[in-house]
Amino acid sequence: MATDDITEISSPCLCGKGKIVVSQSMPDHAWVRESQISYSAEIDCPDCAVIYIVHHDYHSLPSLVRREDARKRDTAIARRKAAESEVAMSPEAQRLIPRIVSAIDSQSSMAARHRALQRFHLSYESLGTYRKRPYDGTHAVRSASGGHLADIGSHPDIGGEDAAYFAAAAEKIKALAAEERALELQPVRTNARWMRL
Ligand SMILES: [Zn+2]
Structure with missing residues (x-):
């Protein structure tokens, strides 16, 4: 079974008190296609995590959305x-x-x-x-x-x-x-x- 190469990058969160951590994962071989790279993000800030949630789009970079917006959409x-x-x-x-x-x-x-x-x-x-x-x-x-x-x-x-x-x-x-x-x-x-x- 192939292993994945995982790289993590931290950036400041929206309020500046914590951070957003994004992990990039790709197969550990020389012939990586764009479609094999995936990303996942986490909000490492209690204040921001109350307001925002990570939205993972298939084969696209993650984004932050408002929790309230995601809740309304889920209800719809x-x-x-x-x-x-x-x-x-x-x-x-x-x-x-x-x-x-x-x-x-x-x-x-x-x-x-x-x-x-x-x-x-x-x-x-x-x-x-x-x-x-x-x-x-x-x-x-x-x-x-x-x-x-x-x-x-x-x-x-x-x-x-x-x-x-x-x-x-x-x-x-x-x-x-x-x-x-x-x-x-x-x-x-x-x-x-x-x-x-
Ligand atoms: Zn924050």
């Missing part, structure tokens, strides 16, 4: 996920799923099945790719989130008597997703080495 994400799983677990979804499956599987050719999958946004691949690895409606619908099911069910031709339920759910999920995007975390400027700002 949890609300959107709860709304999505409410739809996914609903009796309406249990009625919708077999309709989607049959609308796909009842098609007589592979090209028609592919068109049906694309109509429901359950496939983004080309017909050529689909032909190489075809799958049925049951498989396709398994990956659909609650928000996705709500979008599909909003169409009266597939949602039937539940279309209004799905349309309302889709609106609610869209509004919650918009709230979540508006709470995108803004990094705080630290001027510390190996931090995003």
Whole structure:
């Protein structure tokens, strides 16, 4: 098993009484690619740790964000996920799923099945790719989130008597997703080495 080379750099924290410690970790061999270098940061200051939290971005430098902002965003994400799983677990979804499956599987050719999958946004691949690895409606619908099911069910031709339920759910999920995007975390400027700002 390969070992990692770890380098630590300390910079002053925002209030100046403590420090921010960033560790850089990379594989211990000569051919390191940028994507193999990772960073992790810690706030070594009790005062700053009350206000800020480290945000680790995959394959990017860490940043400091306000704890309060991160908490608000986590709450928004949890609300959107709860709304999505409410739809996914609903009796309406249990009625919708077999309709989607049959609308796909009842098609007589592979090209028609592919068109049906694309109509429901359950496939983004080309017909050529689909032909190489075809799958049925049951498989396709398994990956659909609650928000996705709500979008599909909003169409009266597939949602039937539940279309209004799905349309309302889709609106609610869209509004919650918009709230979540508006709470995108803004990094705080630290001027510390190996931090995003
Ligand atoms: Zn501090």
